Amino acid sequence: MKLRTTCIGVVVALFIMVTFWGCGSKDTLPATVTFTEHVAPILYRNCTICHRPGGSAHFALVTYDDARKSAVSSAFAVKEQLMPPWPADPHYTEFIGQRILSDRDKKIIQQWADEGAPEGPKDKMPALPGYPVGSLAGTPDMSIPVQPYFLKANSSDKFLLVKVPFELPADTFASLIEFIPGNRNVVHHVNGDMVKYEFDKKKNVFADLRIVNMEEDTASLKQAFEKLGIPNDDGTYPVLRKSVVNYLPGAYGQRYPEGVGGYSLPRKGVFLLNDVHYGFTNKDDVLDSSYINIFFAKGPPKRPVQEFQIGTLSSFGTAPVLPDLVILPNTVKPVYCEYTIPEDISVLTINPHMHLLGKSFKAYAVTLAGDTIRLISIPRWDFNWQYFYTFRKMVKIPGGSTMIAEGVYDNTRQNLNNPFSPPQLVQEVQGSMRARDEMFQFIVTYVPYKEGDENISLETPGTTR
Numbered sequence: 471m472k473l474r475t476t477c478i479g480v481v482v483a484l485f486i487m488v489t490f491w492g493c494g495s496k497d498t499l500p501a502t503v504t505f506t507e508h509v510a511p512i513l514y515r516n517c518t519i520c521h522r523p524g525g526s527a528h529f530a531l532v533t534y535d536d537a538r539k540s541a542v543s544s545a546f547a548v549k550e551q552l553m554p555p556w557p558a559d560p561h562y563t564e565f566i567g568q569r570i571l572s573d574r575d576k577k578i579i580q581q582w583a584d585e586g587a588p589e590g591p592k593d594k595m596p597a598l599p600g601y602p603v604g605s606l607a608g609t610p611d612m613s614i615p616v617q618p619y620f621l622k623a624n625s626s627d628k629f630l631l632v633k634v635p636f637e638l639p640a641d642t643f644a645s646l647i648e649f650i651p652g653n654r655n656v657v658h659h660v661n662g663d664m665v666k667y668e669f670d671k672k673k674n675v676f677a678d679l680r681i682v683n684m685e686e687d688t689a690s691l692k693q694a695f696e697k698l699g700i701p702n703d704d705g706t707y708p709v710l711r712k713s714v715v716n717y718l719p720g721a722y723g724q725r726y727p728e729g730v731g732g733y734s735l736p737r738k739g740v741f742l743l744n745d746v747h748y749g750f751t752n753k754d755d756v757l758d759s760s761y762i763n764i765f766f767a768k769g770p771p772k773r774p775v776q777e778f779q780i781g782t783l784s785s786f787g788t789a790p791v792l793p794d795l796v797i798l799p800n801t802v803k804p805v806y807c808e809y810t811i812p813e814d815i816s817v818l819t820i821n822p823h824m825h826l827l828g829k830s831f832k833a834y835a836v837t838l839a840g841d842t843i844r845l846i847s848i849p850r851w852d853f854n855w856q857y858f859y860t861f862r863k864m865v866k867i868p869g870g871s872t873m874i875a876e877g878v879y880d881n882t883r884q885n886l887n888n889p890f891s892p893p894q895l896v897q898e899v900q901g902s903m904r905a906r907d908e909m910f911q912f913i914v915t916y917v918p919y920k921e922g923d924e925n926i927s928l929e930t931p932g933t934t935r
């Protein structure tokens with residue numbers, strides 16, 4: 471009897487909830503949309519991490535005045551899914567930290583803009599969330615400054631290769647390595663590797679140039695490495711550990727759950743920041759003083775993260791871009807590359823990479839049984855937002871599966887990012903990272919599979935935003 475009453479209670483409660491959701495406030499829009507009541511909460515949840523004073527965007531969306539000025543462009547940007555920037559299709563696969571506006575949120579911003587962007591009652595204004603200054607992960611054990619760089623007003627975007635040398639008292643271990651931009655407004659993105667020296671093979675890691683401009687100063691990556699003094703003293707090359715420190719506005723270093731990931735740090739080493747991309751600035755001599763934070767770990771990584779890349783500069787030399795990355799002017803060209811996964815792996819993070827002619831990108835794996843494992847779909851490539859996408863849970867790919875990455879390039883005038891007008895022949899130039907040469911790359915970080923990995927959540931609160 472008691473049980474039955476409870477059951478009826480639950481059914482009634484469910485009925486009320488369903489009815490409430492069905493015709494309640496979720497789908498219908500408020501009669502009058504105001505900034506303080508409806509719009510500010512959406513902006514604070516989805517936009518102000520970048521659109522605030524000191525944030526990465528060049529204008530704020532914090533106060534009523536800020537937002538009112540951008541009401542029409544904001545409505546357009548969210549309708550077209552340009553903002554918040556998240557090029558991956560959330561219907562294909564979901565990732566940690568994804569920023570997607572619901573249709574209702576988009577309609578609210580649209581209606582607010584259409585109705586002349588009214589302010590609403592001042593006492594309804596929500597509080598702006600607190601944003602961390604410096605690290606998101608606590609107090610680092612060590613911070614290494616990146617050599618400051620002076621930008622000139624009205625200069626074009628800069629792509630730099632930056633060396634950040636370090637020397638430690640002993641070999642040690644780290645759980646997280648984090649890039650903190652000095653000036654969020656101009657540091658656009660950073661992908662950083664670590665060069666690990668054997669102690670006796672390199673006398674002075676601090677010698678030679680610290681910064682090379684990839685577009686202007688060098689013909690090839692090898693030449694750039696030489697200018698930066700990357701080789702050992704005898705001219706041989708040290709070990710390079712890829713993608714240890716990455717940054718994009720709104721996305722920070724990823725700390726994996728206990729037992730996964732981590733790094734061995736050599737006594738002598740160099741962080742090699744590829745593609746340090748400084749955007750356009752209208753002020754002269756903007757000083758950017760960025761730094762790298764290191765969080766030490768007690769022991770060696772139990773399951774060190776491994777990485778491979780397919781396509782341009784493929785880790786295996788066996789997964790080249792097909793048919794080839796030669797894109798004739800006035801053509802749209804599809805390419806692909808594929809790689810057979812030799813053993814069971816658990817994928818953590820993926821990074822699709824193309825330059826300015828990129829139009830779309832898709833990657834998936836097909837198992838021996840013919841099942842498709844979705845990895846990522848980017849229907850509209852955006853050069854500016856090349857995230858390292860981390861899965862919510864590890865994704866198992868059984869050995870023998872074929873991993874396939876497909877890209878489409880648009881070398882027509884319709885591509886507004888085309889670096890050439892009229893369009894010109896653009897191709898992959900091995901070793902060139904210049905934005906006007908093309909690349910097609912898919913970087914995968916993983917650990918060898920262990921029973922139960924697919925249930926391990928990669929979301930660790932506080933380290934990813």
Ligand code: HEC
Nearest residue numbers: 516517520526527528540543544547548553554555719720
């Ligand atoms: C991850 C950081 C980030 C987030 C989150 C973000 N923006 Fe932006 N937004 C930018 C940056 C950076 C630019 C400037 C692009 C540039 O400088 O060319 C920009 C540009 C814009 C523009 C101007 C587009 C143009 O034509 O220049 C609008 C409007 C805009 N954002 C609105 C929004 C709104 C509304 C949201 C939230 C729903 C949002 N943004 C979330 C970083 C962000």
